[in-house]
Amino acid sequence: MIYFDNVSKSYPDGTVALNGVTLSVKQGEFVSIVGHSGAGKTTLVKLLLGEDSATDGSVSFDSVDIQKVKAHDMPELRRRIGIIFQDFRLLPNKTAYENVAFAMEVAGKTEEEIASDVPHVLELVDLSQKMWNFPRQLSGGELQRVAIARAIVNHPDLIIADEPTGNLDPINTYEIVQILKKINDMGTTVILTTHNKGVVEALGKRVITMDHGKIIRDDSTGKYAL
Amino acid sequence: MLWTTIKRIIKAGFVSFWRNGSVSLSAVFVMIVALFMIASTLIITAFLGTALKDLQDKIDINIYVDAKATESAIMDLKKQLETLPEVKTVEYISRERALDEFRSRHENDHRITQALDEIGDNPLPATLTVKAREPSQYEGISNFLLNKSELSAGSAISIVSKVNYNDNKAAIERLSKLIVGVKKLGGIITAVMVGISILITFNTIRLAIFIARDEIGVMRLVGGSKEYIRGPFVVEGILYGLVASFLTLILFYPITYWLKNTTQVFYGGVDLLHYFVANFVQIFLIIVSSGIALGAVSSYLAVRKYLTSK
Ligand SMILES: Nc1ncnc2c1ncn2[C@@H]1O[C@H](COP(=O)(O)OP(=O)(O)O)[C@@H](O)[C@H]1O
Ligand SMILES: [Mg+2]
Numbered sequence: 455m456i457y458f459d460n461v462s463k464s465y466p467d468g469t470v471a472l473n474g475v476t477l478s479v480k481q482g483e484f485v486s487i488v489g490h491s492g493a494g495k496t497t498l499v500k501l502l503l504g505e506d507s508a509t510d511g512s513v514s515f516d517s518v519d520i521q522k523v524k525a526h527d528m529p530e531l532r533r534r535i536g537i538i539f540q541d542f543r544l545l546p547n548k549t550a551y552e553n554v555a556f557a558m559e560v561a562g563k564t565e566e567e568i569a570s571d572v573p574h575v576l577e578l579v580d581l582s583q584k585m586w587n588f589p590r591q592l593s594g595g596e597l598q599r600v601a602i603a604r605a606i607v608n609h610p611d612l613i614i615a616d617e618p619t620g621n622l623d624p625i626n627t628y629e630i631v632q633i634l635k636k637i638n639d640m641g642t643t644v645i646l647t648t649h650n651k652g653v654v655e656a657l658g659k660r661v662i663t664m665d666h667g668k669i670i671r672d673d674s675t676g677k678y679a680l
Numbered sequence: 681m682l683w684t685t686i687k688r689i690i691k692a693g694f695v696s697f698w699r700n701g702s703v704s705l706s707a708v709f710v711m712i713v714a715l716f717m718i719a720s721t722l723i724i725t726a727f728l729g730t731a732l733k734d735l736q737d738k739i740d741i742n743i744y745v746d747a748k749a750t751e752s753a754i755m756d757l758k759k760q761l762e763t764l765p766e767v768k769t770v771e772y773i774s775r776e777r778a779l780d781e782f783r784s785r786h787e788n789d790h791r792i793t794q795a796l797d798e799i800g801d802n803p804l805p806a807t808l809t810v811k812a813r814e815p816s817q818y819e820g821i822s823n824f825l826l827n828k829s830e831l832s833a834g835s836a837i838s839i840v841s842k843v844n845y846n847d848n849k850a851a852i853e854r855l856s857k858l859i860v861g862v863k864k865l866g867g868i869i870t871a872v873m874v875g876i877s878i879l880i881t882f883n884t885i886r887l888a889i890f891i892a893r894d895e896i897g898v899m900r901l902v903g904g905s906k907e908y909i910r911g912p913f914v915v916e917g918i919l920y921g922l923v924a925s926f927l928t929l930i931l932f933y934p935i936t937y938w939l940k941n942t943t944q945v946f947y948g949g950v951d952l953l954h955y956f957v958a959n960f961v962q963i964f965l966i967i968v969s970s971g972i973a974l975g976a977v978s979s980y981l982a983v984r985k986y987l988t989s990k
Contacts, residue, residue, distance in 0.1 A: 503901060503988050525906075527990045533903035543898045547699045558689055562681060600853040604902065 455612070455643060456482045456502065461511035463497050463667075471497040472508070473667035479645065481611075484638040486654050487647040489664035489679055495647040498664075499616045502645075503537065504528055516611070533561045536605025536613040536642075538622035542597040544589045550600045551577065551585045557604045575603040579633060595626030602633055612643045619650055627653060651678040685908065693915025703888045704920065710884040711924035711971060712878035712931070719874040719928060719967050725866035727955050732859045736815055739855065742844045743823055745804040747775075749839035756841060758808055764824070766817035771809040778804040805841065815855065824830045837952030878974060885917055885978040889986070896986040921971030928967055962987060 456479040463472040471494045477487050481636045487495050500506040504520045515531070528611075544553045553571055558568045576585055576629045579599035589597055598618055605613055614635060621628035631653050638644045648654060653673055654661055654676050663671040663679050671679055697704050699725065745754055749750075754772065761770045773781075781804045785790040812818050825843045889896075892913075899909045936953040 467694055505901070523990075525990045528902045529900075529905045532901060543894070543901075545895050545898060547696060547895075556899070556904075557902045560902060560908055562685075566682070583700070608903075 455479055455483075455516060456645075457514045457515075458489065458498070459512045461501065461508045461513060463494075463501065463506070464509045464598045465554075467537075471667055472501075475664075475667070475669055476534070477662065477669060477672075479643065481643055482638075482641055483661060484635070484644045484657065484659040485646070486657060486659060487645065487662045487664060488649055488654055488680065489647075490680065492648065493664040494667040495664060496616055497667075498612055498644070499509055499537075499647065501613065503532065503535065529560065533557075534611050536602075536608070536610040538598070538601050538605050538613065538615040540616045540617040542589070542594075542601050542621075544597060544604075546589050549586050549588055550581060550592065550596075550603075553589070553600055554604045554607050557607050561608050563608075571607055573602075575607045576600075578606075579603045589617075593626075594622050597627070598622060599632055599633070599678055600632070602637075606637055606642070610642065612645065613637060615644065615646045617647055617649070619648060619653060628656075633658065649680075687913075688969065689908065690915055692912035693919065696912055697919045700888075700916075703891065704916070707884050707888055707920045708927070711881050711974065712928050714881045714974065715925055715967055715971055716931065717873045717877050718970055719963065721870045722966060723952070723956065723963065725870055726959075727952060728862055728866060730955070733791060736855075736859060737811070739811075739815055741810040741812075741817065741818060741825070743808040743810065743825060743840050744844070745808065745841040746839045746841045746847075747805055749806070751840030753839050755804060756810070761808065761810060764821065766808075766812050766814075766821055768811045768813045770811075773807045773809065775802050775804055775806045778802075780965040803986050815859065878978075881974045882978040882981070884904045885975070886982040886985075887922070889913060889979065889982040893986045896983065900987075901931060906987045910980065910987065912970075912977045913970045913983045914976050917975035917977075918972050919975070921973070921975030923966065925968045925971030928971075929964060932963075 456477075458475050458477040461475045462470070463470055464470050473494075475498065477493075487498065490496055497506070501508055502515065502520065504523060507521050515535075518531070520531070545556065548556060554572045554575060555568050558571065562642075563571075573582065573585065576582055579602050581596060581599050581603065584592060584596060587596075589600070592600065598621075601618075605615075613634070618634070621631055622630065627650065633648060634644055635657065646653075655678055656676075658676045661671070661676050661678065662669055663673075663674045665680075671677075673679075733924055743757075745757070751774075758770050758772055779796075781897070782804060783793065783796065810821060822843055825840055827986055896909055933953075936956040939952050
């Protein structure tokens with residue numbers, strides 16, 4: 455489903471963020487990418503989202519070379535990927551409901567679909583009570599659950615969570631990881647980046663370890679080797 | 681689908697305008713200043729144009745006719761003058777009318793009325809008042825009239841005893857120059873004001889959108905198309921323009937009212953308030969459409985900057 459073919463990325467200032475990364479992820483997998491800060495995890499995610507382009511090599515999603523996708527077709531592709539960030543990135547002037555609804559609006563869903571699906575996913579992440587709160591009225595764990603609801607509402611093929619638990623306490627971390635696991639159990643491919651040892655070991659799934667822009671380990675069952 | 685999208689974009693623009701209250705308020709405030717500048721230069725230029733035109737109308741050449749000339753000879757002269765292409769109107773003021781007007785003008789001045797009574801006879805000559813189409817044409821008309829000596833005695837012009845243009849010549853020429861100058865200056869000032877207004881509005885809206893740049897990035901990542909992201913910002917810009925133009929128009933009424941007295945002192949004809957009320961529809965359309973255009977174009981350009989990446 456996802457294929458990184460000998461991908462390198464250097465930023466204009468000369469930083470080498472990725473150095474010859476080759477990696478493939480199959481449909482339905484749950485892959486954790488671990489590594490110290492600066493290892494290149496976020497850069498990997500950005501290339502997959504087409505937010506930035508590789509200096510060398512190619513990145514493909516469902517056999518489509520992401521770097522060759524035209525600007526005009528990019529939104530279409532992104533609607534097939536749900537994205538979750540460490541800093542939540544909700545729209546500050548929209549309520550929890552509206553943040554989730556926005557993802558459906560841009561995907562061209564009808565008002566009826568929005569009215570029935572949004573409350574449903576918010577219930578799934580246990581936020582029915584706070585549907586009409588603005589982001590500033592929500593805690594970190596709640597914000598991340600809104601972000602997850604937004605990421606899954608369009609039934610994407612892939613969920614990318616870039617250090618989703620980085621700003622959360624252990625209890626919220628546990629809950630978020632459980633939700634991601636549940637999503638994966640329902641068939642969605644999940645890519646999770648983290649440097650939380652506990653998370654990785656509790657999951658017991660495939661772990662890719664990165665260091666200085668290179669993949670140094672790829673274990674099929676959860677080991678945190680740093 | 682298209683209709684749903686348009687509805688969503690408009691709604692999002694309104695909601696954002698409302699929820700970003702303080703940003704909207706400052707954008708509207710700046711736009712009021714901008715529109716006020718545009719509107720007042722336009723109105724003042726237009727008003728000055730009318731005022732100057734009225735002043736222009738006050739320029740004329742008075743031809744004093746020989747006391748001995750017959751009424752029909754004067755009429756001949758009048759007709760002849762009217763055939764000149766430069767001449768707009770020729771008005772005949774008979775000796776009687778001249779006297780009446782003179783008396784009524786000086787009715788409070790006892791010495792003058794007394795003097796007139798003592799003379800008994802009407803001392804005033806008949807006059808023909810000539811108005812040219814353009815101030816610059818008076819010179820030519822005056823020369824034509826002063827050349828009477830070269831014409832045969834039978835010519836209608838021979839009854840002209842005095843042409844007073846030369847007396848006013850300096851004043852008239854200065855006024856013609858002033859009119860042209862003020863018109864040019866008005867044009868330049870309007871252009872500069874409009875330029876400044878566009879700049880400050882654009883910069884304010886750019887700042888408002890700069891604040892929202894992270895949101896634009898998030899919208900992109902969630903899969904929003906460029907048009908769908910840009911739409912609400914443009915709607916918001918249009919709203920700034922609409923609200924600002926209505927407030928500007930409301931502000932204009934008391935200000936022109938207050939200026940009314942001032943303007944009447946230096947120029948007795950049309951007053952600014954009257955001008956504002958009489959041309960309200962036109963002024964309304966100019967202000968509202970410049971407000972909408974300013975807001976929409978500024979927003980469009982400002983968002984574009986954050987929509988360059990894929
Ligand atoms: N926009 C950028 N310009 C320059 N260097 C960058 C940029 N983004 C990331 N980097 C650098 O690339 C390397 C990898 O960063 P990143 O992918 O964010 O790592 P991680 O997510 O694993 O912490 C780091 O050294 C970082 O400083
Ligand atoms: Mg990172």
